[in-house]
Amino acid sequence: MDGAEQSGVVGDLVVVQIECIDLKGLGELAQRFAAALREGDLVLLEGPLGAGKTTFVRMLCHELGVTDQVRSPSFTIANVYEGPVPVNHLDLYRLEGTDDEDVLALEDYVGPSVITMVEWPDAGRGLLGRPTWVVALEHRDLETRGLRIEAMVPEAARRWEQARER
Numbered sequence: 372m373d374g375a376e377q378s379g380v381v382g383d384l385v386v387v388q389i390e391c392i393d394l395k396g397l398g399e400l401a402q403r404f405a406a407a408l409r410e411g412d413l414v415l416l417e418g419p420l421g422a423g424k425t426t427f428v429r430m431l432c433h434e435l436g437v438t439d440q441v442r443s444p445s446f447t448i449a450n451v452y453e454g455p456v457p458v459n460h461l462d463l464y465r466l467e468g469t470d471d472e473d474v475l476a477l478e479d480y481v482g483p484s485v486i487t488m489v490e491w492p493d494a495g496r497g498l499l500g501r502p503t504w505v506v507a508l509e510h511r512d513l514e515t516r517g518l519r520i521e522a523m524v525p526e527a528a529r530r531w532e533q534a535r536e537r
Contacts, residue, residue, distance in 0.1 A: 384528060387520040391511050398430050404520060405434030406534035410456050411483040413499060415492040418508035423516050424490045432458055449480055459487045466494035503527045
């Protein structure tokens with residue numbers, strides 16, 4: 372993994388921050404992160420266009436055993452992937468500025484038997500429930516990104532630490 376990684380428990384949160392990570396390092400981190408994910412997790416992915424949110428979801432899905440082709444759901448809003456644990460992948464970019472009537476079904480994609488990953492989550496924050504994880508990606512240059520992962524509940528933080536020990 373390129374760059375300096377900082378990790379630790381901050382309050383109830385585990386924060387992983389990597390200032391500069393390349394694609395190979397992102398894949399290695401996705402492997403660790405996938406080991407910490409469980410059914411019922413809600414993962415919010417933040418960052419500008421082209422920061423690598425869908426790429427990271429694709430890597431996570433691969434590690435979770437999803438064999439479906441993982442594509443950006445920008446125009447469909449939601450993709451559902453089958454695997455040992457089903458993954459619901461939402462992209463709410465196009466929902467900015469819509470009223471609540473247009474997004475009422477979002478909560479149907481979150482549940483105890485799926486992992487839900489949401490890109491551009493702002494439009495659904497009130498409907499999706501409390502996130503388990505927040506992932507933020509930033510551009511550094513063409514080859515590298517900045518990455519931060521936060522566990523939003525203590526139980527998820529414990530799972531992260533257990534996944535790091537494997």
